[in-house]
């Protein structure tokens with residue numbers, strides 16, 4: 435097995451993940467003037483619930499271990515995914531919940547940070563087993579008040595998806611049937627169960643918007659010696675799951691050349707570019723990227739992290755770029771799709787080499803941004819666009835007809851439909867996501883460019899987060 439999750443025994447630096455997050459926090463905190471007590475409170479992990487519960491699996495009772503961590507309740511609800519993996523541990527869940535706190539602040543989503551983990555390998559269980567485990571986990575959360583639309587709202591993460599979120603929503607509503615907003619207890623649900631269109635691809639789409647904004651930054655590209663623009667950027671992606679696949683797809687659709695995809699069982703490479711939709715078809719049919727025609731297969735997948743490229747996008751797991759390989763990374767930009775893919779110890783080596791790291795807490799925030807939209811949709815009990823789509827279309831039609839009359843020029847049916855179309859839910863979700871990623875990018879860059887002693891984008895992103903969280907604490911009146 436590869437270095438799945440943050441298993442300390444596999445981590446060449448031997449630094450626990452939560453400590454690694456805090457090392458980055460401390461670099462930013464050292465540049466700020468806040469009282470020590472306030473900074474200590476922001477970085478501390480407030481509540482961690484460890485649970486064990488019995489579940490009957492194929493006639494035998496198994497004791498399952500699980501966690502839910504609420505790093506910060508400075509804004510409520512807490513928000514963060516649930517990981518299903520046999521490598522989950524308390525340190526990892528705490529670290530990931532801390533990253534959620536900072537991520538929400540960076541992209542102006544009014545939530546505290548949370549994260550959950552169930553210590554199982556989902557591949558070893560039937561769908562019925564997984565349903566029993568997920569429902570029982572939800573009941574534990576309900577009993578200890580670690581779930582609810584105003585308290586803590588989970589979402590999918592590594593090893594879980596819309597199906598698990600539907601089970602959670604159903605269990606929660608069964609216990610809280612008279613709560614009018616019950617369905618907002620979890621996000622990432624299937625559309626018929628209260629999900630929002632655009633959530634599944636949101637993290638990859640957000641990564642695409644973030645990378646596009648970065649490579650269009652002429653000054654920054656000059657600094658790292660890259661031509662501005664997405665066109666013909668050569669990209670290697672690690673992970674072909676939700677984040678990796680969608681990131682590769684959107685980047686390829688906008689002129690990038692995906693030269694390598696790395697999975698746990700090897701990598702496929704093609705210097706002329708991989709056909710991402712065809713690779714996805716092959717992956718879905720066979721369960722692997724192995725055997726894909728039109729590419730060379732590399733057994734030692736992780737060696738491809740060290741190949742020449744413009745952008746390396748690690749979108750699988752944490753600690754993938756570490757002291758063991760940092761010195762050999764040749765990419766000009768590392769686009770962090772996964773949470774914590776670069777270790778704190780490896781980062782200085784990469785920065786020294788002039789590599790630009792676009793940090794996770796900004797770049798992979800698309801999922802939580804669209805989760806926020808789903809939560810808003812659930813609270814408002816109405817689909818985005820339902821009230822105004824037709825109204826806007828009618829107005830646009832009137833305008834176009836007026837222009838046609840005044841100019842004497844008639845539009846084709848296709849042109850008319852393009853100009854008059856009203857926005858539906860997916861248009862609005864994608865537009866909100868795009869706006870969020872663009873404005874957050876400029877907030878971070880403004881800090882990087884104007885604040886003294888800020889030397890990289892991660893420190894700038896941490897400062898952006900800490901500033902906003904500090905304001906919340908001052909508003910709560912806890913700190914004078």
Ligand code: NAD
Pocket residue numbers: 436437438590591592593594637672673674675676677678696697698699735749750751752771772773798799801802
């Ligand atoms: P996923 O389970 O859909 O996909 C992960 C992929 O990585 C799988 O295809 C898996 O086979 C592959 N993989 C596992 N070990 C690997 C290895 N050693 N080398 C290469 N590939 C390997 O998970 P996901 O939702 O895409 O999440 C990936 C990362 O992105 C995680 O760090 C997660 O916390 C983070 N993230 C996810 C979201 C989201 O909305 N899903 C949002 C923010 C951050």
